[in-house]
Amino acid sequence: MSKPILYSSWSSSCSSRVRIALALKKIDYEYHAVNLRTDEEQKDFALNNPAKKVPILKINGLTLTESMSIIEYLDEVYPNPPLLPKDPEARAHARAIAFHISSNIQPLQNLAICRKLEEIQKGYGIQWCHDVICRGFDALEQLLKLYSGRFCVGDRITIADLVLPSIVYNATEKYNVDMGPYPIISRIAAELGGIPEFEAAHPSRQPDAPKN
Amino acid sequence: MSKPILYSSWSSSCSSRVRIALALKKIDYEYHAVNLRTDEEQKDFALNNPAKKVPILKINGLTLTESMSIIEYLDEVYPNPPLLPKDPEARAHARAIAFHISSNIQPLQNLAICRKLEEIQKGYGIQWCHDVICRGFDALEQLLKLYSGRFCVGDRITIADLVLPSIVYNATEKYNVDMGPYPIISRIAAELGGIPEFEAAHPSRQPDAPKN
Incomplete structure (x- = not known):
């Protein structure tokens, strides 16, 4: 192969x-x-x-x-x-968190939608993306309060953890979201950021990333 | 229980x-x-x-x-x-079609986003939702050309088929999308519409649906 x-x-x-x-x-x-x-x-x-x-x-x-x-x-x-827990209940929670980010937050704050809204009204796109992330994070913080341990669901990395870093990156690097109200999201994102496999996948480490 | x-x-x-x-x-x-x-x-x-x-x-x-x-x-x-095929390849295609609809199309054409855009500019929300669905269906029709049989992936019902009817309902009932360019989507949606379990799940059949 x-x-x-x-x-x-x-x-x-x-x-x-x-x-x-x-x-x-x-x-x-x-x-x-x-x-x-x-x-x-x-x-x-x-x-x-x-x-x-x-x-x-x-x-x-x-x-x-x-x-x-x-x-x-x-x-x-x-x-x-494994990227999913063994137990069907924990699998459901891991997928629910992953899909909450991938379907409820991510699509509504992407670059295409931001640019389109900026065309209609200057400043509107940025505000829209900021607000979408805050509403999504309000819910995410509650979900993590229920299910997190060291990582999003318990103490092992799951599919939910694979989806978290990029939305936190967008929140902090692109849309200036105040992470104060989201201590669990912040803690887990920081924890994941120190793991070599997550570090290697970071945007700034990719061959097509802009050179500073 | x-x-x-x-x-x-x-x-x-x-x-x-x-x-x-x-x-x-x-x-x-x-x-x-x-x-x-x-x-x-x-x-x-x-x-x-x-x-x-x-x-x-x-x-x-x-x-x-x-x-x-x-x-x-x-x-x-x-x-x-089963709602997923046995073979990992077919499972991946079924999930890809389901997620294409649930993440790329559905979140960008929901009622909340439509209303918000109508507030900014009258008529804009409806047009936005229409265009999101058309772009999404252009891709979906191509995916179905590759993988469909009687249903979205082969000849058995999969998770992809569970996600199809409601987006076709929105396209035709809410946003006046011309289905002419989408013969495979239309054929499969019609096929699913005749299956009793799909009929029973139709919006109009729910206890909270408006009475005509």
Whole structure:
């Protein structure tokens, strides 16, 4: 089998989730940076993914799309270390937290929606994204109060932890969200930030990240 | 064990997915209609779900949130009929289609976002939701061209089929989307619409649906 290829963008939240999963599973892969702003690249990219979105993972002869689906696939085919708890109850809570971030927060604060709203009214896009994250974090903090231990659900890394760092990155780096009201989110994000596999998946560490 | 309780709203896409899953699994449950417009109900509801969103499923002593997580839980604990294929490749495609709808399309065309945009500019919210669905369906039609059989992925019902009907309902009933360019989506939605468990989960059939 040839080496897996990850089509990724350094700043994409959805790409970062898959980068973390691949790192935790110790799956070596080729990084293919995608910049959707150039036409040729977009054409080539669309052939692989009708949704024209990163990430795409080519692995075991398959072309896989949608970060949450890719993570579930990796966990089924490469079970160690597991990214879901054994118990159905804990699995449900881990997935609920992951989907709360990936469906309720992330899509409503992405760059495309922010730019579109800025076009209608200057400053509105930034405010919108800020408010979406705050509302989402209000709920997330409550969920974590119920289920977290050292990590989002108990004391082992789960799919929920793979989804957390990029939304906290957006909150703090892009939309100036005050993290004061979110002590559990902040603590877990800091904890995850010190783990080598999470560090390696950080936006700033990707080959296509802007050089300072 | 007491009978499961589903907190649902007749018009909620996310609730409808879980209603279909419960019907297919032949799990009898109590329907608790939630109307988030009344304060008392909202308070009671928030105690069960920090995200203040339907659906919530109380089952086996647990309080479960997030439709996609609830469906995965039901499929793990009540495996018949399965809602995911056996093969990891087909599972990945079924989940990818489900997540494409639940994360890329649904959150960007919900009622809250539509109203907010209508406030900024009359007519803008409706147009936004229309366009989000069209862009999403362009991609979905391509995905279905690759993976569909009688249903979204092959010839058996999967999690992808649970997510399809409500977005087609929104497209046609709320946002006047021309389905001409989407023959595969239309064919599968029609096929699903004739299945008793899907019929029973239809918005118009819920106890809290408006009477005509």
